[in-house]
Amino acid sequence: MTLDGLECVVKQAVGATPNARQPAKVNFIRYADDFIVTGVSKEILEQKVKPAIETFLMQRGLELSPEKTKITHIRQGVDFLGQNIRKYGDKLLIKPSKTSMKNLTKKLQSVVERNWAAPQSLLIYLLNPILMGWAQYHQHVVSSYLFSRLDHWLWCKLWRWAIRRHPNKGYRWIKIRYFHQVGSCKWIFTCLKNKAELFKMSSVKIRRYKKVRGQANPYHPKWKTYFEFRRNVSLREM
Numbered sequence: 001m002t003l004d005g006l007e008c009v010v011k012q013a014v015g016a017t018p019n020a021r022q023p024a025k026v027n028f029i030r031y032a033d034d035f036i037v038t039g040v041s042k043e044i045l046e047q048k049v050k051p052a053i054e055t056f057l058m059q060r061g062l063e064l065s066p067e068k069t070k071i072t073h074i075r076q077g078v079d080f081l082g083q084n085i086r087k088y089g090d091k092l093l094i095k096p097s098k099t100s101m102k103n104l105t106k107k108l109q110s111v112v113e114r115n116w117a118a119p120q121s122l123l124i125y126l127l128n129p130i131l132m133g134w135a136q137y138h139q140h141v142v143s144s145y146l147f148s149r150l151d152h153w154l155w156c157k158l159w160r161w162a163i164r165r166h167p168n169k170g171y172r173w174i175k176i177r178y179f180h181q182v183g184s185c186k187w188i189f190t191c192l193k194n195k196a197e198l199f200k201m202s203s204v205k206i207r208r209y210k211k212v213r214g215q216a217n218p219y220h221p222k223w224k225t226y227f228e229f230r231r232n233v234s235l236r237e238m
Helices: 006-014 018-024 042-058 098-114 120-137 144-165 171-178 221-237
Strands: 027-031 034-038 078-080 083-088 091-096 179-182 185-191
Touching: 006 018, 006 027, 006 042, 034 042, 034 078, 098 120, 098 144, 120 144, 120 185, 144 171, 144 185, 171 179, 171 185
Parallel strands: none
Antiparallel strands: 027 034, 078 083, 083 091, 179 185
8 A cells, every 4th residue: 555646656757647648658557566667768767757756655765676676678578576578579478587487496396305205195285286376377478388398397307206216116117106197198297096196387278368347346246247257257268
């Protein structure tokens, strides 16, 4: 709530009326205490928008984070909420950010390394919520290729995990013990005894997010049918 009113301040900084603000093409996007401001030029953002934001925050005992504050061209891209927004030629693409991918791989590797001696079913139980959460968060953007890459990366980690547990066994024995065919995939990390199967991020379908109508209110009875329809469509597409 501390940042409520910041959008109005940003818009007022480039013009007193909508017609006056139009040439600057300034837009404000906020989620909790993270926000992005876009504009037609670097000069407008540096000379008008940024000083207005700094004044607004100073009045509330806050300041911009030097590490997070960045003015850059859309063709160089910017990270926001774990995703990278960048324009390639005339096409705008949103992908999982490199930082988000790095954090994910570090977390997965830590889980695997802390559970060298754990039962296979327990390891799957620990990994699946991490994989599912990350994949579902990024399923609305350009993620298919990265999902497949991460699946392969984790498979390599789990193959080494299995070899380390049985240094005197051959690869064929290890494959039969820990990896099984599920559908058309022959190398799924699966525990048949406990019916535990590793979640594959590449199994998540990419579906574009449909923006909620601006006037829609989930607490107002007249919008109940609208939100029920959105919820049902989402469940069918999962």
